[in-house]
Amino acid sequence: MNFEFSDEQNMLREQAQSFLKAECPPQAVRTVLDGDAAFDQSLWQKVVDMGWTATVIPEQYDGLGLTYLELSVIAEELGRCLAPLPFSSSVYLATEAILAAGSDAQKAAWLPKLAAGAVMGCLADSEANGHLTAAKLSTRYADGTITGVKLPVADGDVADFAVVVASSAAGPVLALVDLNQPGCQRQVVSTLDPSRSHAAITFDGASAELLGEAGSGWIQLQQLYNRAAVLFAWEQVGGADTALNMAKEYALGRFAFGRPIATYQAIKHKLAAAYVKNTLARGNCYFGAWALSTNASELPVAAASARVAAIQAYYYAAKENIQTHGGMGFTWEFDCQFPYRRSKLLSVNIGSEAIWQEKLISAIEAQRAA
C-alpha cells in the first residue's frame, strides 16, 4: 500500500505553501474582489514562472511532463489560498481539452503557449439557467464558424481562446475559438464571487476549428468534466480546510459569557463535523488523483465521488465559518466571505452536486454491469 504523495510531491507542496503564503495572502483576494482587475496579474506571472501552468504538458510541447499528482498538489494549495486566478479555466479545462482531443497541429500551436503562460484558455459551455444538455445546445457550429451566446463563461473576459461546446450537423462538437477576433463580443458579467471573473460571449460567425471529431463533442465534454472534477475537488478541499481553520482560530480567540466560544460543544461539534467532511473529501480526492494519474477505468466513479464529497465539505465549512464568526462574519471587512463565495462558484462550475450524484450512481451501475 502506497496511497500517499511521494517525498518529491510533498516537497512541491511545501514550496507551494510558502510561495503562496507570501504571494497570495487574503489581501490579494480582497484586492481583486474590491478592484477592477479581473485577476491578480502579478501572481499569475509568478505562478507561470514557477511552471505550474506547464505541469502536465509533455516536454515535447515545452511542458514539465509531470503527473496529475503534482497538479493535484498545486490545485489543493491554490484552493487553500483562494487564489484569484483563471487557473482552473486555463489549466484544468482548456489545456486538458487540447491534450485530450487536439490534433498534432493544434497541440503544437497552443500547448507551448499555454505552458509559457503566453495565452489563457477557458471552457464555454453554459448557455442559460439550469444544466446544459446536448439537446438544448443553441450555439451552432457550421463550416468553420460558431454562432451563439455563451453565458456565463468563467474567465471568458481574460482568456485568449475558448473551447466552445456547440451543436452541428454531425452532432455536438468541441471547437477552438480565438477570442481576439471581430466575431467575438465579450462582456463582463457581475457574479457572486468577483475574485474570479466571468463573461458573456456572443459568437457571430466567429471562425473556429474543431477539436476532435465532429459529433463526438458530448462524450469529449463528459470526459473533460471527469478529469477536471478531480482537480476542482482538490481546490475545494484546500478551501474547505481554510474555512475550517478560520473558524477554529476565531473560536479560540473570541470570548462569550466569560469563556472562549471554542469551549462550547455547539461550536466544537460544528467544527468536528467540518473536519469529518473535509477528511472524507480528501480520502476521495486521493482516489481521484490516483485514477486520473493512471488513466484508470475507475475514473468516472472516482471523479464523481471526489466532486460530491468536496462540494459538500466546502459548502459546510464555508457557511459554518461565517456562523462561528457571528455578526463579524457577515461584514465585508472580514475574510469569511471569500470561501463562502468561492465554494459556490466552484460547486456550480462543471456541474453541481445533484448532477455529480447522478453521475456517480450511473458510473457505479455501468461498472457493475460490465
Next chain:
Amino acid sequence: MDFNDTPQEATFRAEVQNWLTANVPTEAELTGLDYIGRAKLWQKKKHDAGWACIRWPKAHGGRDASAIEQVIFNQEEAKFDTPAGIFAIGQGMCAPTMMTWATEEQNRRFMPPMASGEEVWCQLFSEPAGGSDLAALRTKGVKDGDDWIVNGQKIWTSGAHYSDFGVLVLRTDPEAPKHQGLTYFFLDMKSPGIEIKPIRQISGGANFNEVYFTDVRIPDAQRLGNVGQGWQVALTTLMNERASIGGGGGGVNFDSVFELAQSVDLGERPAIEDPSVRRKLADWYVQEAGLKFTGYRSMTALSKGEIPGPENSIGKLVGAPKQQDMASFALDLLEQAGVIWDEKLSERAGLFQATYMASPGLRIAGGTDEIMANIIAERVLGMPQDIRVDKGIPFSEVPTASS
C-alpha cells in the same frame, strides 16, 4: 501512488493466505459448539500455529509482527467466515493496558492464555452514574491489609458472563478531586461476591451485563499503576477502545441498499430509478469510499513504519450513524414488509431490521457520537475542554441528580 504490497508484504500476505486456506475451521469441526466454543476453537488453532495476536511479543503469545502485518492478517482473515467476537475487548483493550502497566511476570502469566483464547477478559468501567462521564464512577475500593475490598455496581460490561478476568477502575479516595481518586485493577471474575445479571437490549440480544460487587477482595498485587493513578491507566484502555471499534464494517452498507433499490419498486418503477434514491445512495457511497481511502492512508503510514495521523478518528462517528440511516432507508424502501423481522421472510434474513435495531447501540458504545465529536475537536483540532463545574473539588462534593 499505488495499492500494491511491498515485496516483503506480498510474501507475508501469501503466507497468511496459505495458512488460512488450510486451517480455517470447517463446519464439521464446529458442529455442536456454541458461539463461544467456536470462537475459542479458532483462536486456539491460530495460537498453536503462531497466528494469534501477531503484533504482541513472542513471550506474551504473539509473533513480534509489525503493525502493517497485523492489518494484512486482519484483511485476509476477513475474507473468510471465521468465528469471532468474544476476544476483541480483552485482546484489543485489556492487553495493551496490561502490557503497559503490569509487571513482566504478570504479563508472562496472563497474556499467553489471552492470546490462545483459553482465558477471556472483560472491561468493567461504566457505571449507572458514569457513562460518557466515566471518571464520575463511584464503585468503591477500600484497602484492607494486602487486599482491596470492592463494593458497588458496573454496567454495560460486554461478555462479563463468559469472562475469566476483567479490568476495572475503582473510586479509592472520594475526598480527592474526581480524576485523582481513582485506582485501576485487574481481577478474577470468579471471585466471591461478584454477581452478573444480563441486560436485555432493544436489538433482542443480551451481550451486556450489570455486574454487582459485594465485599469482593482483590489482591493489591493486581493493581495497575499507583493508587490514585487510575485515570491515567484508564486512558491507555480507552485509546485502544476507540482504535479497535470500527462501526464502518459489517451490517448494512452501500452494496446491500443499492441491490435492494434495484429489486424493489418505488411508485411505478424500480426504486433505483428514482432520483431521490440515487442522491441518497451517492452520499452514502461517498462516505463509505471516504472512510476506505482514509484507511488506506493510515495503512500507508503503517507500511512505512510511521504512526498514522488523526484521520482515522472519524471512523466510528461516520460509520455508526450511517448504518442507522441506511437501515432506516432500506426499511422504508421495503414499505410495509419492512416491519417483518423474520429470518425466513425478511430480505437478507433480516439484516436491515437487525441493523436498524442494533445501530442505536453502535452510536453509544465506545464513546457516543457526541463524545467522539468532542474528541475530534479537542485532540485533533486542539480546541479547549468544556468548563467543568466538578474540577478541583472533592468528588464527594460534586453535584449529582439526587443532591
